[in-house]
Amino acid sequence: MSDTYFTIGMAGHIDHGKTTLTKALSHIDTDRLKEEKERSISIELGYAPLRIEEGINISIVDVPGHERFIRQMIAGVAGIDLVVLVIAADEGVMPQTKEHLEILEFLGIEHCIVAISKVDRVDDEMLEFVTEDIKDGLTGTIFHKAPFVYVDGISGKGIDNLNQKIISELKLVESRDAYGSFRLPVDQVFTVQGQGTIVRGTIYEGIVQQGSQLRLLPKDHKVRARQIQVHHEDQNVARAGQRTAINLSGVDKEDVHRGDVLVASDHFLVTKTIDVALQFVEALRVPVKQRMPVKIHVGTSEVMGRIVFFDRNEVKQTDGEVLCQIQLDEEVVVRRGDRFILRRPTPVETIGGGWVIQPEGGKYRFGKATIDRLQNKKQSTPEDLIEDVLSTHTLLDVKQLIQYTSLDEHVVKRTVAEGLEEGYLFEVNRQTYGVTKTFNKVKDEIISQLENYHQDYPMRLGISKAEILQMLSGMYSKVLVEYSLDQLVKKGNLEKKDQFVSSAEFHPHLPKQWKQRMLEVIHSLKKDGLTVKKWEDYLTNTPFSKHDANEFAVYLVQTKQAFRILDDRLIHRSALDAALSKLKRQTGETFDLKEAKDTLDVSRKYLIPFLELLDQLKITTRQDNERKWMEGKS
Secondary structure, three states, X not given: OOOEEEEEEEEEOOOOOHHHHHHHHHOOOOOOOHHHHHHOXXXXXXXXXXXXXXXEEEEEEEOOOOHHHHHHHHHXXXXXXXXXXXXXXXXXXXXXXHHHHHHHHHOOOOOEEEEEEOHHHOOHHHHHHHHHHHXXXXXXXXXXXXXXXXXXXXXXXXXXXXXXXXXXXXOOOOOOOOOOOOEEEOOEEEEEOOOEEEEEEEOOXXXXXXXXXXXXXXXXXXXXXXXXXEOOEEXXXXXXXXXXXXXXXXXXXXXXXXXXXXXOOOOOOEEEEEEEEEEEOOOOOOOEEOOOEEEEEEOOEEEEEEEEEOOOOEEOOOOOEEEEEEXXXXXXXXXXXXXXXXXXXXXXXXXXXXXXEEOOOXXXXXXXXXHHHHHHHHHOOHHHHHHHHHHHHOOEEHHHHHHHHOOOHHHHHHHHHHHHHHOOEEEXXXXXXXXXXXXXXXXXXXXXXXXXHHHHOOOOOOEEHHHHHHHHOOOOOHHHHHHHHHHHHHOOXXXXXXXXXXXXXXXXXXXXXXXXXXXXXXXXXXXXXXXOOOHHHHOOOOOOOHHHHHHHXXXXXXXXXXXXXXXXXXXXHHHHHHHHHHHHHOOOOEEEHHHHXXXXXXXXXXXXXXXXHXXXXXXXXXXXXXXXXXXXXX
């Protein structure tokens, strides 16, 4: 069985024993800073490995409990799989306990263990009272069924039981995606003398290898993973769920900040406008108004922005979900489904949280239509999202699909494979994809254009491919139109002759109303042999316009009933065949101009254009003053 990797968080009110409990579990003191030692409080995030059972690799994040360090707390719990909510037996539920609880719910943390700490300080009666108080506080929350353990970090009481609870809960947690594109939101940046810039964070998805070329977003610095450590141990590879430190080359410490995101692909977008599904806390101290400044915590970033409603101008109190938009002052890196916390900058308080519907929000009008649109986006399946972006962009490759849908790479590839198999997607060259209903629209448009064309130009073989591309260039890409033409030809809907395309059932023909007159012209042309008049002379006393005359000539040439020997003269096919047969019978392997003139008995005015026509048709080839039969005389 392969190893699994998890991160658990220690959360709760200040001085409830989170750091002491972490040390009791891991034997590591996570308070590293001098100020933390002097004040006996956690200021920055602390980390420690927890080794309980073979094959299960656990990192503990000890988050600050003081309200002044709520930013660090949010950054710390953003990537956890399980929270240990620490509540002191001698104090019970406190303000930061409640706020941490709200934040954990908004971030979608589903697995929790309640650790009642400092149990050696209270008697059984007090412990029972505190237990009931905590259960009441958890009623109605996602953690109402969370298991309880009673511990004391100093004496070690209950630590073994907590270890077992952690293992049993983690076995219920779905491990993080090690197959997606690598993403690590940075929560710490520092330098080590002689080593350079080091970043630390929890890997959200994917894997990173020593030597990997990476990108640091949102500023898009190109960097390399020079060295990787997991809890101070060198590793060649780190994967989703692990607390990891990466020594980066290619960037200075001053250019890296908490909230930056380290990625391995160009699938990730940076954005300043996100569409969100937002829920508010139960008791807002002050109403949230339209375009009010807010502070959003997403991943490990903390960015100011404004909230934009589309169906209201303020929220006083609501227990429902609000679909809205956050317009940010700075760029962030988010994907669909990422959780966030929303705080008011003044008065400082957590006002809500939710998840990202769409990383690149658009400009929308106020009203129900926008809410319906966001609701559809929110409820969309991967299939819906891919069909939606392909309906807008017609053709996209995998990278573009990942960017526009904000889905994981393996989800996009799996969905595309299913779509191709089920027939609602199609593939163009170089793994570019479209939705079948778009192909059907292009197909119908091509067929419609051809029907109109055949109606207007019944004597032409068809329309040139270049003309079709030009006709549809304002609606569809050249690649899509070319693909559609090829498919229609393969399926027998269209025919292609040289550069001309026509409907499969179409054949060029003389217009019914002029057919008899045109046959008379053809008969006259045929009778004149090689000594033809100008084309316009054959059409004297006919109702044909100059355009009609040109179309008629093109028809005869394209259908090979006639051949053009001069710009203004045609000869009938029968004249060509008769002259060619006579010339072959009465000449040798080569012949000159005089032999041809004597054989055909026509003036140079007609003879020279005729012989040049034979050259064009590759029947003969000219060599100085003679011509040679290309395929012999047979």
